[in-house]
Amino acid sequence: MFSLKMRASRNGNHVSGAERLVNEEKIEKISSELIKRAMSHENGVPDFINLKIEKVTEKINKLKHLEIKTVHSTSKENSRNIARNLLKNELEKYYLKNGKDIEKIDELIDFAFKIIDAGNMRGAAILDLDGNRLENILERGIRVKNIDTTEELSEKILKDSSLTKRTVDAIAIATKVVNCGVISELCTSDNFSYTTGYVATNDGYFRILNLKDKGQVGGRVFFVENSKIDELYDKLENMPVIVY
Ligand code: PML
Incomplete structure (x- = not known):
């Protein structure tokens, strides 16, 4: 290929x-x-x-796409609460596993929203459970590369008139990211007028309407346990993945 x-x-x-x-x-x-x-x-x-x-x-890895679940919400405040709860649910397991104080999860999520609302990165930020930034170059972030979706998946998604190429591209990223061991991903679009964002976890790709206001910038944050960051970096950038 x-x-x-x-x-x-x-x-x-x-x-x-x-x-x-x-x-x-x-x-x-x-x-x-x-x-x-x-x-x-x-x-x-x-x-x-x-x-x-x-x-x-290299060998191409075929990954089954995360299930798409659209969450309808009409206010940014409500949408962000929904995103927060999805993230909390997931992060809580890792906080408990690592003996960390779950009262601190809200702080971590606030920080993630601050990063995506600053919108000054080309790639994604990586946050460990203590809120440390783990990207090699902070302003650049990490870009997930070497990914594609099968034509069948792309056609299936585009058949749904409420979805676009944006979902096709994002599902490829989110599926690879979660399969590489990222706990969850929070994303809002860098397109000013596109207000739908998502939270991705092992449980699915949760598209959340109105996750930001029109005119706002966007970004991506990956939440990780901080072990083996070099291995994760290498996989996210270089492991070839086709999502079906
Ligand atoms: C979707 O509607 O499923 C896409 C969510 C945002 C993707 C990020 C982007 O296109 O910039």
Whole structure:
């Protein structure tokens, strides 16, 4: 298989990026789809597009996608409470396992919301249970790479008129992240007008409507136990995964 990575920018600012893992015979078709995607991006027409095509020699891991559960909520406050409870449920198990004070979980979640609302990172932040940031480069964060979804999954998701390509891309990230041992992920979109975000755990991909206000920036936080961070980093970036 081959990895295709596209990133586009304008005046040095990131406009869009996407990646695919495809068989040799699909390289041309998917390359043109990625270029089309770059050219028609909502952030404007780019003045620079980079398309990288590389043969993947490692074993490709096939992962079953997290179940999609949409949570309808009309206010940001309520949506954030729902996200908080989902995160708490998951984090509590790890706090207890590591003998940590569960009263501190709210503080950790507040910190995560602060990070995503600051919106100044290209990749995700990684937080351990004590609220330490574990990314190699703080401003950059970690970018989950070498992922794709099968056409069947993508078609199945897009058949639902309430879902878009955003969900297809996000489910690939969330499924890989959770399978790599991340306890849970909190995400809001970096698109100003897209207010749906999600919490991903082993129990599913919980899309939560109105997780931020229109006009707000977004971000991603991965919650982890702090052991084996180098191994986790390597997997998140380099392990080839196709989500089905
Ligand atoms: C969804 O609607 O399922 C996508 C949630 C947000 C994904 C993040 C993004 O597109 O920037």
